[in-house]
Amino acid sequence: xxxxxxxxxxxxxxxxxxxxxxxxxxxxxxxxxxxxxxxxxxxxxxxxxxxxxxxxxxxxxxxxxxxxxxxxxxxxxxxxxxxxxxxxxxxxxxxxxxxxxxxxxxxxxxxxxxxxxxxxxxxxxxxxxxxxxxxxxxxxxxxxxxxxxxxxxxxxxxxxxxxxxxxxxxxxxxxxxxxxxxxxxxxxxxxxxxxxxxxxxxxxxxxxxxxxxxxxxxxxxxxxxxxxxxxxxxxxxxxxxxxxxxxxxxxxxxxxxxxxxxxxxxxxxxxxxxxxxxxxxxxxxxxxxxxxxxxxxxxxxxxxxxxxxxxxx
Numbered sequence: 001x002x003x004x005x006x007x008x009x010x011x012x013x014x015x016x017x018x019x020x021x022x023x024x025x026x027x028x029x030x031x032x033x034x035x036x037x038x039x040x041x042x043x044x045x046x047x048x049x050x051x052x053x054x055x056x057x058x059x060x061x062x063x064x065x066x067x068x069x070x071x072x073x074x075x076x077x078x079x080x081x082x083x084x085x086x087x088x089x090x091x092x093x094x095x096x097x098x099x100x101x102x103x104x105x106x107x108x109x110x111x112x113x114x115x116x117x118x119x120x121x122x123x124x125x126x127x128x129x130x131x132x133x134x135x136x137x138x139x140x141x142x143x144x145x146x147x148x149x150x151x152x153x154x155x156x157x158x159x160x161x162x163x164x165x166x167x168x169x170x171x172x173x174x175x176x177x178x179x180x181x182x183x184x185x186x187x188x189x190x191x192x193x194x195x196x197x198x199x200x201x202x203x204x205x206x207x208x209x210x211x212x213x214x215x216x217x218x219x220x221x222x223x224x225x226x227x228x229x230x231x232x233x234x235x236x237x238x239x240x241x242x243x244x245x246x247x248x249x250x251x252x253x254x255x256x257x258x259x260x261x262x263x264x265x266x267x268x269x270x271x272x273x274x275x276x277x278x279x280x281x282x283x284x285x286x287x288x289x290x291x292x293x294x295x296x297x298x299x300x301x302x303x304x305x306x307x308x309x310x311x312x313x
Contacts, residue, residue, distance in 0.1 A: 008194050009033045009068040009097070011055070011088065014041035016155045017074050017102055020187030021194075022048075028191055035064040055084045065091040070194050075103035075131045077251035085134045092143045099143035100193050102150060102186060102206075104131040139203070146193050150186050150206040151179040151267055154291045157221070161299065163242040164229060169218035170242040172233035172259050176266025177211030181277075182286035189280045205273035209285045211266065220289050224296040234263060 008025065012018035013034040022043060025032050033049040036042060042050070053060025055076070065071060073088050075081060092099045138145050156171060163170045186206045193199045212220075218231040232238045243255050277285050 006030075006069045006195060006197065007033065007067060009035065009064055009071045011035055011071065011073045012076070014038065014043075015074065016153060016159075017183055017186060017190075018072075019043045020155075020183045021072055021190045022187075023184070024187035024191035025194070028195065030191070030195060033064065033068065035060065055087055056080075058087065061087055061091050062094075065095045065097055068095060068097045069197070070098040070100060072100045072102070072190055072194055074101070075134050077249070077254050079250050082130045082133050082137075085137060089137060089141045089143065093141060097143065098145070098197075099138060099141060100146045100148070100190060101135075101138045102148040102190065104135055104149065144201050146199060146201060147203040148186060148190060148193070148206050149203060150183070151181045151208060152262070153183055154180045154208070154286075154288060155183045157217075157292070158295060160242050160246055161295070162246055163238075164221050165225065165299075167227065167229055168232040168238060168242070169214060169221055169229050170232050170235075170239050171214065171217065172239065172263045173212070173214035173217065174263055174266040175213060177213050177268065178262060179207050179211045179267045179269045180217075180288055181206055181208040182288075182291045184291075185277070185281055185286050189277070192280060204280065205270070205276055206280075207269065207273045207277050207285065209269070209274065209287050211269045212288055217288065220292045221296075224289075224292040236260075 008030065010018055010021055010025075010032050011034075013022050013032075014036055019042075022032060022034070026044065026047065031047045031049065033051060034042065035051045035053050035055075037052070037054055039045065039050050039052060042048065051060065051064045053064060055061055071088070071092050073085070076084050078084060089099065091097075135147065135149075138147060157164060157169075160170055185208075189204075189206055214231040214233045218229045222229040239259065240256065243252055243259075247255050274285060
């Protein structure tokens, strides 16, 4: 079955990951079905089969998955996230649809080592226990799953852009550095997987080209924006104020819990993971500098006044 013949359902199409997946599919001329609560939040509508519904609504989820070849899903920031993803997995299994999942997952060829690694992660990030359970659930499902495991999102900075524009880079990062990935790269990889019925089942890392410290990120944003940006990720009060201003709902508490951990634990760049990422991309992974300049340019264009139109009487 060719990519153009495959029926693709994208869940979470209005979020950070979902919009990049839809964008990558669109650039390849591929249509997609989406299940959304609010179609107005979609990045575009042309070529989309829009189904209005919710993962908590079993009937709308079943209807959206019916007749689909492959489903893209992410781990939702919701209190009942495990139940929501269980519903997705069940619907995919019932309809014999493949599941392409992007999110946190800890695995090892050695079962004992994998269990120990998951337990350590759960102790370090207790609020993410549900997300670790989801990764395990997807891995064990009868969906021929492909699991994409991205590192820290560069797009987190878009969510906190108001603080950055105001001169403060508030995202906590350890002095050891943090690997950061452009979700546009993840979108391209996801589109490749979604359009390829023969893509091998398994877990695949999706990472950026290098690890960065907080001050390094601040300097990159300062260059892109043309004004001073100071690293303030070690200041709890500044971090909490920015998150409360720009992040809402259950996701807010997820961020508050997880971001603080990044002050202590770094995420080095694995050359093996980078090689896997770039092999799937077919090009080098996007540098943070390129991402920051792209976002700064897009924001400046959005803020520019509309050109005057000459009126002839």
